[in-house]
Amino acid sequence: MTYLIWRLHRTHGMVSAVAIVAIVALLVPTGLAIANSYHHAVTNCSLDHVGCGTIAGTVFGNNAVLVDLVQGVAVAVPLVLGLLWGAPLVAGEFEANTQDFAWTQGVTRRRWVLTNIGWALLAAAAWGGALAVLLTWWRGPANAIFGPVGLVSFDIQGVVPVAYAVFAMALGIAVGALFRRVVPAITTTLVVFAVLRIVVALVLGEHLAVSKNVSTLATVPPLAWNFGHEFISPTGAAWAPGGACSNLGLDGRAGRACLAAHGYHQHLTYLPASSFWPVQGIESGIFVVLALGCVLFTLWWLTTREA
Amino acid sequence: MSATSPAMAIETVGLAKRYGSVWALQDCSVHVPEGRISALVGPNGAGKTTLLRLLIGLRRPSAGEARVLGRAPGPDEEFLANVGFLAQEIPLYRHLSVADHLRAGAHLNRRWDDSGARQRLAALRIPLDRPVGSLSGGQRAQVALSLALAKRPKVLLLDEPLAALDPLARREFLTSLAEVTVDGDVTVVLSSHLVHDLERVCNHIILLTASRVRLCGDIDDVLAAHRMLTGPRRSTAELERTFTIVRATQTERQTRVLVRLDRPVSDPAWEVAEVGLEDIALAYMAQDEALSAGPLSMVGGTP
Numbered sequence: 001m002t003y004l005i006w007r008l009h010r011t012h013g014m015v016s017a018v019a020i021v022a023i024v025a026l027l028v029p030t031g032l033a034i035a036n037s038y039h040h041a042v043t044n045c046s047l048d049h050v051g052c053g054t055i056a057g058t059v060f061g062n063n064a065v066l067v068d069l070v071q072g073v074a075v076a077v078p079l080v081l082g083l084l085w086g087a088p089l090v091a092g093e094f095e096a097n098t099q100d101f102a103w104t105q106g107v108t109r110r111r112w113v114l115t116n117i118g119w120a121l122l123a124a125a126a127w128g129g130a131l132a133v134l135l136t137w138w139r140g141p142a143n144a145i146f147g148p149v150g151l152v153s154f155d156i157q158g159v160v161p162v163a164y165a166v167f168a169m170a171l172g173i174a175v176g177a178l179f180r181r182v183v184p185a186i187t188t189t190l191v192v193f194a195v196l197r198i199v200v201a202l203v204l205g206e207h208l209a210v211s212k213n214v215s216t217l218a219t220v221p222p223l224a225w226n227f228g229h230e231f232i233s234p235t236g237a238a239w240a241p242g243g244a245c246s247n248l249g250l251d252g253r254a255g256r257a258c259l260a261a262h263g264y265h266q267h268l269t270y271l272p273a274s275s276f277w278p279v280q281g282i283e284s285g286i287f288v289v290l291a292l293g294c295v296l297f298t299l300w301w302l303t304t305r306e307a
Numbered sequence: 308m309s310a311t312s313p314a315m316a317i318e319t320v321g322l323a324k325r326y327g328s329v330w331a332l333q334d335c336s337v338h339v340p341e342g343r344i345s346a347l348v349g350p351n352g353a354g355k356t357t358l359l360r361l362l363i364g365l366r367r368p369s370a371g372e373a374r375v376l377g378r379a380p381g382p383d384e385e386f387l388a389n390v391g392f393l394a395q396e397i398p399l400y401r402h403l404s405v406a407d408h409l410r411a412g413a414h415l416n417r418r419w420d421d422s423g424a425r426q427r428l429a430a431l432r433i434p435l436d437r438p439v440g441s442l443s444g445g446q447r448a449q450v451a452l453s454l455a456l457a458k459r460p461k462v463l464l465l466d467e468p469l470a471a472l473d474p475l476a477r478r479e480f481l482t483s484l485a486e487v488t489v490d491g492d493v494t495v496v497l498s499s500h501l502v503h504d505l506e507r508v509c510n511h512i513i514l515l516t517a518s519r520v521r522l523c524g525d526i527d528d529v530l531a532a533h534r535m536l537t538g539p540r541r542s543t544a545e546l547e548r549t550f551t552i553v554r555a556t557q558t559e560r561q562t563r564v565l566v567r568l569d570r571p572v573s574d575p576a577w578e579v580a581e582v583g584l585e586d587i588a589l590a591y592m593a594q595d596e597a598l599s600a601g602p603l604s605m606v607g608g609t610p
Contacts (some may be wrong), residue, residue, distance in 0.1 A: 004411040007403060096401065100394035101451075104363055106416035106458070109382040303382070306366045 001107055001115045009119070013084050015044045016123070020068055020130055023073065030066055031138040034059060038141035067142075074156035078164035079193055081124050085242035086152045086172020087185035090302070094180035113302050117295055120169050128165030132157060147223025147273045154225075155201075158276065163291070165300050168193050170294035200286055208279055209271050216259045216266045223273035234263035313340040316462050316494035317362060321371035330518050331357040335371065337513050337523045341461075344484070346505035346526075348496035348588055349515035355498040356395060358515065359466045362496070363392040375462055378529040388417050391460030395467045397451045401440030405433060405450050409457070416458050424457035427483070445476025449483065456487055465497035469504055481508050502588040512584070514591055521591045526584060533587050535579040536564045546574075554590040565590045575608050 012174040041058040174187035177293045231239035248255035317339040324332040332354040360366040364380030385587040412417045514522035
């Protein structure tokens with residue numbers, strides 16, 4: 001069984017190996033350079049009392065394209081695995097009728113399904129794990145400056161890349177088993193994966209974010225992911241442009257103090273940096289459970305339905 | 308049919324398969340004794356593929372029961388170890404080489420006659436290292452047959468293995484099949500819509516038309532049981548009381564009747580002649596057409 005799987009997916013394996021080597025070749029030198037420049041900046045900062053806000057500029061000022069590229073690749077990899085590896089895994093067999101060959105050899109269909117899925121999910125986990133380790137290291141300085149929680153930064157490090165990759169693969173396989181055609185399986189996997197990622201992120205953000213009323217002078221804690229703030233009048237109305245203290249501007253201390261004098265308070269919503277691991281755990285758990293659901297569906301569908 | 312009742316490799320009782328509202332196979336009861344090479348014959352759409360896929364366990368019956376080597380076909384290892392199947396599309400992994408398929412087969416099966424398969428392929432001069440997709444249709448069919456045989460199956464089911472082959476490849480394929488089945492330890496069912504191809508290698512026939520079994524038995528018995536009666540133009544009513552008429556055709560002056568023989572023909576007005584298998588099969592197929600096309604349509608030429 002494993003020999004056939006290896007032989008059929010050898011190309012995927014080789015492309016993966018080359019891609020990972022390329023990613024390592026991109027990340028290791030740039031990561032080292034960024035870390036070096038970060039340490040240099042931090043040292044200078046503490047000696048010369050240069051404003052630490054400039055560290056971000058010093059370290060990442062010239063690397064915006066690189067950061068976008070790396071983060072884009074890291075976000076895309078799980079999806080690409082699901083589309084190009086997961087979706088054709090079973091659907092491709094049906095398109096070429098090779099299940100007629102595979103399912104009339106000496107192994108049961110159950111074993112065929114489980115062994116195929118097992119190796120595919122292992123490959124996905126390896127991919128996700130490699131990315132997670134590399135990106136968590138690479139983003140070390142960025143985490144220290146901007147925090148690990150953020151729209152993209154949260155998705156490309158820690159443990160969630162593993163869960164995303166495993167889920168994308170399992171989803172692609174399940175949809176391919178359902179449709180038995182590669183192209184519909186790929187498009188459906190794309191849509192379902194994107195929608196679920198967005199929905200889970202929104203729902204989790206809503207439920208896990210800290211939401212509280214504070215003084216108008218307060219700010220979001222450092223390194224937190226700020227979802228927004230509102231100034232609320234004593235009557236409960238939200239402040240709008242042209243409202244009280246508009247002439248002073250609300251970014252500065254004077255305007256905010258003025259609002260406080262008018263009896264305003266502030267409503268903050270944010271995800272503190274400390275919630276990085278709890279949220280990682282919850283989100284990973286959700287996608288691992290979803291992946292398990294896809295595996296069970298595939299097994300049930302392929303062993304109880306006719307060839 | 309047989310009085311000595313040898314062990315049955317394949318036995319079905321009332322087997323039926325429905326797709327939606329269409330019956331692909333109805334009330335199918337067939338027996339294939341061990342060691343037979345059975346021709347599964349019928350026009351396109353008669354239910355041949357459905358019957359074979361039910362027998363290999365890739366489909367499940369809507370009604371009735373199938374037994375292959377005493378087991379209900381299904382995905383269990385005991386069953387799979389003893390049956391070989393070659394699907395109509397000759398499904399192989401196009402990008403893998405023949406050698407890859409052989410190695411995969413060795414990993415996927417308890418029994419695997421690797422050297423036998425390699426010898427067969429070497430004798431056919433089929434290259435082992437080229438992707439299967441680059442081989443000719445005849446070579447692919449031979450590769451698929453070799454893979455099916457390497458399992459050393461006790462029952463081998465072949466769905467239209469000749470359909471994609473040119474006459475030469477067809478002959479080679481049938482010769483190979485005749486060679487491997489000469490010991491009689493494997494039971495083969497191979498389907499075709501042409502009787503002519505199979506007569507040379509087969510000793511048993513199952514005839515399906517319009518999703519029903521019309522004929523099932525050893526070819527010798529079938530030949531012995533059918534006669535063509537030719538006589539002056541007359542009604543066949545009297546004949547019908549004694550014999551089962553498969554098909555009657557009339558011209559201006561002559562009546563020709565293919566009958567299933569239960570006893571000798573006593574009426575001297577009939578000239579009695581033996582009939583070939585192909586004509587018998589065609590008569591049954593035409594009988595079925597006649598039901599829909601009206602009475603007394605002529606038997607057509609060879610398709």
